[in-house]
Amino acid sequence: MNETLKVIEPTIFELSRPGRTGTLMPECDVPERPTAELLPGVALRNELPLPELSECEVMRHFVRISSLNYNVDKGFYPLGSCTMKYNPKINDQAVLMPGFSRVHPYQPEETVQGSLEVLYRMQSDLAAILGMDAVSLQPAAGAHGEQLGLALIRAYHEHRGEGHRKTILIPTAAHGTNPASAARTGYSVVDVNTNERGLVDVAHLTAQLEKNAGKVAGFMLTNPNTVGLFEEDIETISSLVHGAGGLMYCDGANMNALVGTARPGDMGFDVMHVNLHKTFSVPHGGGGPGSGPVGVKAILEPFLPVPQAAKRDDGTFYLDYDRPLSIGKIAPFYGAFLAVVRAYAYILHYGREHLNEISENAVLNANYLRVRLGETFPVAYDRICMHECVFTLKDLKKHGVKALDVAKRIIDYGYHPPTMYFPLIVPECLMIEPTETESMDTIDRFITAVEKIALEARDNPQLLLDAPHSAPVRRLDEVGAAKKLDLAWSPVGHSVDAVSVS
Numbered sequence: 001m002n003e004t005l006k007v008i009e010p011t012i013f014e015l016s017r018p019g020r021t022g023t024l025m026p027e028c029d030v031p032e033r034p035t036a037e038l039l040p041g042v043a044l045r046n047e048l049p050l051p052e053l054s055e056c057e058v059m060r061h062f063v064r065i066s067s068l069n070y071n072v073d074k075g076f077y078p079l080g081s082c083t084m085k086y087n088p089k090i091n092d093q094a095v096l097m098p099g100f101s102r103v104h105p106y107q108p109e110e111t112v113q114g115s116l117e118v119l120y121r122m123q124s125d126l127a128a129i130l131g132m133d134a135v136s137l138q139p140a141a142g143a144h145g146e147q148l149g150l151a152l153i154r155a156y157h158e159h160r161g162e163g164h165r166k167t168i169l170i171p172t173a174a175h176g177t178n179p180a181s182a183a184r185t186g187y188s189v190v191d192v193n194t195n196e197r198g199l200v201d202v203a204h205l206t207a208q209l210e211k212n213a214g215k216v217a218g219f220m221l222t223n224p225n226t227v228g229l230f231e232e233d234i235e236t237i238s239s240l241v242h243g244a245g246g247l248m249y250c251d252g253a254n255m256n257a258l259v260g261t262a263r264p265g266d267m268g269f270d271v272m273h274v275n276l277h278k279t280f281s282v283p284h285g286g287g288g289p290g291s292g293p294v295g296v297k298a299i300l301e302p303f304l305p306v307p308q309a310a311k312r313d314d315g316t317f318y319l320d321y322d323r324p325l326s327i328g329k330i331a332p333f334y335g336a337f338l339a340v341v342r343a344y345a346y347i348l349h350y351g352r353e354h355l356n357e358i359s360e361n362a363v364l365n366a367n368y369l370r371v372r373l374g375e376t377f378p379v380a381y382d383r384i385c386m387h388e389c390v391f392t393l394k395d396l397k398k399h400g401v402k403a404l405d406v407a408k409r410i411i412d413y414g415y416h417p418p419t420m421y422f423p424l425i426v427p428e429c430l431m432i433e434p435t436e437t438e439s440m441d442t443i444d445r446f447i448t449a450v451e452k453i454a455l456e457a458r459d460n461p462q463l464l465l466d467a468p469h470s471a472p473v474r475r476l477d478e479v480g481a482a483k484k485l486d487l488a489w490s491p492v493g494h495s496v497d498a499v500s501v502s
């Protein structure tokens with residue numbers, strides 16, 4: 001690699017000069033009062049080492065650090081399970097309309113009829129897309145949706161006098177949020193094995209249902225599942241679980257494989273979440289704001305949280321709090337409203353007739369990648385996949401190289417790495433999700449890059465072990481970064497240094 005010339009940028013603290021300012025305040029035209037009179041003493045901090053900068057310096061600081069970040073507007077982002085599709089800018093244009101962006105949550109209902117109508121229509125459009133009877137738009141993320149869905153299952157069983165059902169079955173391949181949400185909702189988790197075809201082991205499911213007879217509240221299943229395969233036995237699975245008195249929860253994070261083509265509600269699922277920041281093209285903005293609406297069948301509808309957007313006979317819209325069996329409030333105000341507006345614009349942009357093109361192209365792209373990249377790295381379960389494909393890189397061990405090293409080297413070729421080491425049941429895996437928004441040219445270039453990396457692994461493994469060579473930071477201490485996360489800027493030392501290895 002060529003050494004890139006590193007310009008050492010002064011930090012905003014080094015740039016700071018006493019009295020330098022970026023704002024022009026108007027002359028004070030009210031009597032001045034000491035700050036201590038206006039703010040309680042505990043809120044007063046005199047020793048804050050805030051930098052003093054001009055507007056230009058502040059602008060450059062933020063633009064510079066934002067451009068260090070990788071994003072879907074910059075390049076291909078095949079992070080499996082996350083559906084990092086391109087976010088059409090028409091969605092943002094909808095959000096910029098002042099009728100949406102300038103409303104206040106405490107405004108009287110008659111002044112926000114348009115916004116309430118969007119919530120109402122989104123509830124019914126999403127219900128139609130998922131094959132459900134009702135939808136709550138309140139959850140702020142997929143994991144929050146899981147927790148709501150499980151709380152609804154709990155409310156349902158308690159209402160029927162079966163509150164003793166305290167067990168949730170979850171496949172071993174599931175996303176980590178599934179068992180976490182179940183545990184947080186007070187459930188104990190029982191594992192269900194994945195068979196050699198990458199699907200739910202129905203015999204093991206049957207055995208677990210028998211072993212936990214009378215205790216099962218539900219089965220939490222991702223479909224297509226976390227190895228990117230459609231659960232072909234889904235109807236058998238649903239009737240087994242229903243027969244045991246449990247409900248079927250669908251982790252709908254992989255809805256990009258189904259949208260417009262198939263509906264979880266038709267497969268026997270009673271409740272599910274969907275991630276608007278995955279399937280419905282809402283940006284994954286630095287960890288938020290996301291949105292994880294939950295759809296339910298009629299049996300769970302009475303328990304949905306308040307408020308629900310509703311329509312009166314005279315055609316006006318309102319927020320319905322009069323729901324006696326509701327589990328109550330789960331989020332401030334009305335959910336991530338502008339995320340809902342973006343997703344609604346996206347759905348309208350495709351329309352009922354074209355939504356299926358999303359899933360068809362997502363699945364086609366993933367299968368193209370599966371077949372072509374399958375010549376370089378074995379596919380974990382070598383069959384037609386849905387919207388993503390899992391490869392195992394365990395053969396690289398003979399060169400002393402791991403999936404992690406390949407992922408880091410992918411950064412040098414200008415791409416975001418795929419998901420690594422998930423699902424946990426596949427050794428040394430990379431999970432690649434190209435999404436429908438990528439052209440064949442982009443996918444071809446990516447495949448060529450990974451093919452070159454496979455050759456490098458054989459000929460010059462050190463290149464991979466030291467990667468990335470071109471990124472603003474090199475290898476990070478990933479455990480430290482997760483366990484001792486420190487994102488606060490401090491004038492004493494950069495926090496980034498605190499977690500970097502080299």
Ligand SMILES: *Cc1c(COP(=O)(O)O)cnc(C)c1O
Binds near residue numbers: 222226
């Ligand atoms: C992303 C994802 C989740 C969690 O969704 P968040 O919106 O990140 O909370 C759950 N399950 C699967 C399979 C996912 O891919």
